[in-house]
Amino acid sequence: MSSQLSSTINSDQISAEAYRWIRDYIHQEAGIDIGLSRQMLVIARLRKRLASCKLNSFDEYIHLLADPVNTFERQAAIDLLSTNETYFFRESQHLDVLREKVLKTHPRKQPLRLWSAASSSGEEAYTIAMVLSEHYGYSFDWKIFGSDVSERVVKQAQTGLYPLQRIDAISEEYRKLYCLKGIGKYNGYFLIDNRLRDRCRFEVVNLVKPLPDLGQFEVIFFRNALIYFDDETKELIIRALLAKLSAGGLLFIGHSESLKRMDLPLETIAPAAYRKLESEA
Ligand SMILES: C[S@@+](CC[C@H](N)C(=O)[O-])C[C@H]1O[C@@H](n2cnc3c(N)ncnc32)[C@H](O)[C@@H]1O
Numbered sequence: 001m002s003s004q005l006s007s008t009i010n011s012d013q014i015s016a017e018a019y020r021w022i023r024d025y026i027h028q029e030a031g032i033d034i035g036l037s038r039q040m041l042v043i044a045r046l047r048k049r050l051a052s053c054k055l056n057s058f059d060e061y062i063h064l065l066a067d068p069v070n071t072f073e074r075q076a077a078i079d080l081l082s083t084n085e086t087y088f089f090r091e092s093q094h095l096d097v098l099r100e101k102v103l104k105t106h107p108r109k110q111p112l113r114l115w116s117a118a119s120s121s122g123e124e125a126y127t128i129a130m131v132l133s134e135h136y137g138y139s140f141d142w143k144i145f146g147s148d149v150s151e152r153v154v155k156q157a158q159t160g161l162y163p164l165q166r167i168d169a170i171s172e173e174y175r176k177l178y179c180l181k182g183i184g185k186y187n188g189y190f191l192i193d194n195r196l197r198d199r200c201r202f203e204v205v206n207l208v209k210p211l212p213d214l215g216q217f218e219v220i221f222f223r224n225a226l227i228y229f230d231d232e233t234k235e236l237i238i239r240a241l242l243a244k245l246s247a248g249g250l251l252f253i254g255h256s257e258s259l260k261r262m263d264l265p266l267e268t269i270a271p272a273a274y275r276k277l278e279s280e281a
Contacts, residue, residue, distance in 0.1 A: 010058075011047045013057075013058075021062045022042055022065070025077070031208035032081060032229065034081065042058075075151050079152040084148075084153050086124060087123055088166060088169040089170065090169075091224075093271070094223075094272070098128070098131060098219065099131065101250060101273075102219055102250060103135045112218050113215065114142070117220055117225075120148055122146055124221055125144045125146035125202070126160065126178075130170075130196065132144075133178070143200075143201070144201075145203070148205070151204050157200075160192035160196075161182070161190070162189060164182075164188050167179055179193065207237045215244075218245075220252070222237075222241055223257075225254075226257040227256065247279075248278050249276050250269070251273070251276065253272050265277045
């Protein structure tokens with residue numbers, strides 16, 4: 001009884017040293033800046049790892065994280081400390097910009113590749129896929145690559161299966177075309193149509209580490225992720241993304257985010273939407 005009591009107490013507290021260590025760790029591993037005083041958030045999100053690993057305190061937990069061989073725990077901490085909120089048709093003004101500036105003008109003989117670069121559980125990528133499918137159908141070569149640092153959300157995106165409440169953000173017309181209501185053990189869920197799933201691929205990509213060979217993209221969506229990074233990391237990531245964006249290609253960020261003071265080879269074409277300058281190919 002007394003040991004149960006002490007373990008409960010210790011997973012409700014975090015020492016200043018353990019907090020600082022975890023803050024530096026998540027910054028180093030994923031670029032995420034959790035700030036100086038989010039102790040309650042760290043406790044709430046990581047408490048279950050202490051219980052699973054049968055540890056009594058965060059001081060013990062950081063020893064697990066510090067072990068470079070323990071990649072499982074590293075991924076578990078990243079999964080829990082990243083904020084993955086997303087929904088279908090988020091900031092849908094950007095979809096009009098996409099229709100106007102890309103879909104109407106892109107020559108059909110050239111493949112069209114789009115990247116949802118912090119895709120979370122895939123809603124952004126599948127939203128874009130619905131818009132592309134409506135415009136082009138499936139006769140022409142368009143593809144969407146979705147990536148995220150969190151393995152947990154990438155796995156969810158790969159399934160294309162979502163709780164039914166999330167369908168509310170999708171129009172009736174698109175629901176009929178692209179969403180299949182689950183039955184039996186999938187009751188309460190819906191599945192994205194397999195023709196869309198075939199056009200979307202999801203992988204774990206950590207944007208603060210050297211990027212794998214992904215090829216070039218005509219459009220990159222990097223929305224509602226910049227807010228989690230400090231200024232230096234923001235610029236590092238944006239420059240890495242721009243290296244993967246074709247000249248004349250479009251970059252979208254979240255409407256509450258900004259690229260101020262970065263001196264980038266971009267022109268603004270709409271709120272939170274930019275075109276990469278041709279001369280910077
Ligand atoms: C709030 S979600 C945004 C999802 C979607 N883009 C949207 O606008 O709805 C932010 C995502 O950024 C991801 N993220 C954070 N750090 C990252 C990194 N270093 N590399 C790749 N993704 C990262 C998080 O895991 C999270 O899923």
